[in-house]
Amino acid sequence: MPFSCELSLDCLIQVGSFQLFMNFVRYYPIAGAAFLIFYFWKKDYFARFKIQEKYPAAEKIWNEIRQSAITLIVFSSIGITIYSLIRLGVLKSYMYKDPTMYGGVPYMILSFLMITVWHETYFYWAHRLMHHKKIYKYVHQVHHQSVNPTPVAAYNFHYIEAFFEAIYAVIFTLTVPIYYPVFIIHTFYAMIMNIWFHLGYEFLPKGFASHWFFKWINTSTHHNLHHQKFNGNYGLYFNFWDRIMGTNFPYYETYFDNLADKRNITVPTENEIHAPA
Ligand SMILES: [Zn+2]
Ligand SMILES: [Zn+2]
Numbered sequence: 001m002p003f004s005c006e007l008s009l010d011c012l013i014q015v016g017s018f019q020l021f022m023n024f025v026r027y028y029p030i031a032g033a034a035f036l037i038f039y040f041w042k043k044d045y046f047a048r049f050k051i052q053e054k055y056p057a058a059e060k061i062w063n064e065i066r067q068s069a070i071t072l073i074v075f076s077s078i079g080i081t082i083y084s085l086i087r088l089g090v091l092k093s094y095m096y097k098d099p100t101m102y103g104g105v106p107y108m109i110l111s112f113l114m115i116t117v118w119h120e121t122y123f124y125w126a127h128r129l130m131h132h133k134k135i136y137k138y139v140h141q142v143h144h145q146s147v148n149p150t151p152v153a154a155y156n157f158h159y160i161e162a163f164f165e166a167i168y169a170v171i172f173t174l175t176v177p178i179y180y181p182v183f184i185i186h187t188f189y190a191m192i193m194n195i196w197f198h199l200g201y202e203f204l205p206k207g208f209a210s211h212w213f214f215k216w217i218n219t220s221t222h223h224n225l226h227h228q229k230f231n232g233n234y235g236l237y238f239n240f241w242d243r244i245m246g247t248n249f250p251y252y253e254t255y256f257d258n259l260a261d262k263r264n265i266t267v268p269t270e271n272e273i274h275a276p277a
Pocket of ligand 1 (some may be wrong): 143149151223227
């Protein structure tokens with residue numbers, strides 16, 4: 001938190017307002033702007049980059065927007081609860097505000113990498129667990145109502161899933177030192193990547209998904225396929241665990257390249273079709 005106060009109702013209102021502000025002011029304008037650009041303003045211009053040809057029904061999109069609000073309230077509630085428990089001395093946070101601690105910038109970079117790797121690992125295995133047939137319909141099915149996701153589907157979670165989506169950050173900050181601004185940058189990066197993976201568009205070039213180096217990085221197509229076909233492509237930022245565990249859809253790379261080929265096909269105009277040879 002950028003402030004600290006004695007635990008009181010006033011303090012909790014301050015912390016709560018800050019949490020809500022951070023969550024609502026960051027998510028809706030950014031996901032909303034991406035949605036307006038790609039689904040209204042420049043829809044025709046970007047059409048050749050669309051992963052699925054169809055556009056989702058308005059009702060589905062409203063549902064994604066509403067459900068995202070529940071996720072943001074859960075995220076904020078967790079923030080308030082953890083902050084209170086730390087102030088009460090029940091929990092100890094390793095988040096720090098002095099930039100000279102732990103050797104300065106090199107450790108800041110290292111801690112950013114550590115939280116990214118931890119988030120990836122946590123997300124992959126929690127995601128696979130949520131796809132277990134005995135659990136799926138109670139929690140994760142809400143996220144999969146979006147078969148053709150839009151940027152506002154990024155936080156379209158059941159409230160129980162929202163809790164588990166956030167708890168990795170709590171575990172990390174209660175066990176590993178991290179500079180407060182680095183943590184905020186991480187949460188911002190996580191949100192942007194989540195919006196990117198639900199964008200519904202692919203801009204990366206042909207061969208990216210099979211390149212010896214870039215194949216380890218996930219694409220928007222990778223997660224879009226997860227929404228289309230469900231039982232595969234579970235990873236988040238990286239294509240590490242899916243490759244190691246053999247859970248990528250076997251046609252992922254071909255599907256990716258076909259999309260890139262398709263976008264390069266230029267449809268001839270009426271005049272060109274009827275022009276004499
Ligand atoms: Zn998703
Ligand atoms: Zn899933």
